[in-house]
Amino acid sequence: MANEKELIEKAILSIQEVYGVSRESVQRLMELTNGNEKVRFVSIKGYNSDKSLNTEVADQVVNINANYGNMLDKDALTLNNVVLKRDVEPLIATWDYEGKYDLNGVSVADFKKQVKEALEIALQELRNPKTGSRESNDIWLNKALAFNTNTLRLSVFGASISKTVKQEGVYKKVKSAPKTVAKQIIQKAVEPRTAQIRRFTMDNLSIMKMDGETLEIGGGQTEGVEIKA
Structure with missing residues (x-):
């Protein structure tokens, strides 16, 4: 079994081939995003949302220095203080069930009832x-x-702090169980910090440059990678 160093070497070679960039550029990218104080944010230009089947295009700014452990602890306190009747049930009445989900023939009234019944376990x-x-x-x-x-594909892990939509996307209705929807409504009510933490896949490493504490990636260039520190 390959060790960590060998796996990273394998990844570097693959990134060079897939993205058409130099080894030096990949290593510089790794250095800039390795938890140093110089880079706190990554700005991804022209990010495509998988949820919109890549029809939405937006610029995303991601905090790569977010403390995930601290965010989990704060979210746990928030969830422990949730009162369903006070904090969540009012949202059930106004939630956009028909716009977001494929209800598979179930009426909105019945689905809403099932969601409410699933709140406790959710x-x-x-x-x-x-x-x-x-x-x-x-x-x-x-x-x-x-x-x-x-x-x-290479992705960056962090907390989304801003999103500027450049092209509106089309979102397909999805089939979701009432308990899943109940969790989504609870999360909307409490707005957990960790809900912003996720992976952002990068399809374009054509240009990278520093702007203060932000590393900007993408932007439509095609002639290779340029990293200005």
Whole structure:
């Protein structure tokens, strides 16, 4: 089995080939996003949302120095203080069920009732999330960058702090269980900090440059990578 150093080397070579960039550029990107104080944010230009089947295009600014552990602790306190009747149930009445979901023939009234009945167990599961490990195709280059050997895409991990939509997307209605919708409504009510933490896949490494504490990535250039520190 390959060790961590060998896996990172494999990822670097793959990134060079897939994105058409030099080894020096990949290593510089790793250095800039490796938890140093110089870079706090990554701005991804022309980000495509998977949820919109890549029809939405936006500029995303991601905080790569967010303390995930602290955010989890604060979210746990927030969830423990939730009162469903006071904080969540008012949203059930106004939630856009028909606009967001494929109800599969169930009436809005019946689905709304099922969501309300699922609130208690949904809240308990949010308070006690499942933990465990599963097989992953990710190679982590540092705490902020991961390369997936299945999709052959590099992504940045962090908290979304702003989003500027450049092209509106079309979002397909999805089939969701009442408990899943109940969790979404609870999260909307409490706005957990960790809800902003996720992976942002980068399809374009054509140009990178520093702007203060922000590393800007993308922007439509095609002649290779230029990193200005």
